[in-house]
Amino acid sequence: xxxxxxxxxxxxxxxxxxxxxxxxxxxxxxxxxxxxxxxxxxxxxxxxxxxxxxxxxxxxxxxxxxxxxxxxxxxxxxxxxxxxxxxxxxxxxxxxxxxxxxxxxxxxxxxxxxx
Amino acid sequence: xxxxxxxxxxxxxxxxxxxxxxxxxxxxxxxxxxxxxxxxxxxxxxxxxxxxxxxxxxxxxxxxxxxxxxxxxxxxxxxxxxxxxxxxxxxxxxxxxxxxxxxxxxxxxxxxxxxxxxxx
Numbered sequence: 001x002x003x004x005x006x007x008x009x010x011x012x013x014x015x016x017x018x019x020x021x022x023x024x025x026x027x028x029x030x031x032x033x034x035x036x037x038x039x040x041x042x043x044x045x046x047x048x049x050x051x052x053x054x055x056x057x058x059x060x061x062x063x064x065x066x067x068x069x070x071x072x073x074x075x076x077x078x079x080x081x082x083x084x085x086x087x088x089x090x091x092x093x094x095x096x097x098x099x100x101x102x103x104x105x106x107x108x109x110x111x112x113x114x115x
Numbered sequence: 116x117x118x119x120x121x122x123x124x125x126x127x128x129x130x131x132x133x134x135x136x137x138x139x140x141x142x143x144x145x146x147x148x149x150x151x152x153x154x155x156x157x158x159x160x161x162x163x164x165x166x167x168x169x170x171x172x173x174x175x176x177x178x179x180x181x182x183x184x185x186x187x188x189x190x191x192x193x194x195x196x197x198x199x200x201x202x203x204x205x206x207x208x209x210x211x212x213x214x215x216x217x218x219x220x221x222x223x224x225x226x227x228x229x230x231x232x233x234x235x
Binding site: 009032034036041042043044045046049051090092094098099100101102103104105106107108 | 119146148150155156157158159160163165171173205207209211222223224225226227228229
């Protein structure tokens with residue numbers, strides 16, 4: 001079965017600093033990987049996804065993630081944090097037992113941006 | 116834009132009540148999902164459906180049932196609500212792989228705003 005682990009339930013950065021949110025996956029087959037963001041009192045919104053094309057994936061709002069098979073990682077980065085980036089971020093992997101329809105989510109990382 | 120709507124943002128029910136949570140999507144998606152979100156646990160799959168009248172159990176189906184009579188609507192039913200079902204419930208939909216919108220591709224799930232259910 002596929003699974004993801006997000007290291008760090010809370011991350012705090014200063015405005016303008018680098019954002020790095022960590023995600024490691026476990027999968028016996030080539031995975032489809034996703035990052036979603038959830039702003040307060042809202043549903044989840046797709047930031048970016050990897051589906052076996054380019055290993056460096058660019059998403060919305062200046063975020064990007066790099067798929068590293070050797071490290072089984074899919075970390076999310078942004079060069080310069082903005083106050084509006086404060087939210088909860090979820091890493092997810094497609095589930096083979098559902099024909100890749102459903103996702104297994106990590107436990108989430110709450111990003112705090114300090115002025 | 117894809118739109119997924121949920122019938123209520125906040126709901127308060129009593130233990131033992133039968134509870135219906137409704138979800139509607141407007142993009143003719145084949146797949147629909149119900150997740151439960153709890154702090155520190157992320158999202159957990161309750162049920163999903165890949166076609167009308169078809170349903171599959173997820174990881175935590177106990178105490179829940181679902182109904183999909185029309186393609187655009189997927190309902191989650193709590194047969195007899197209990198306090199441990201107090202949670203945020205999120206509905207999502209997606210197109211079948213390879214047939215999604217050209218700018219998003221396969222497997223992207225679109226989420227509703229969520230229903231925060233409190234069972235007293």
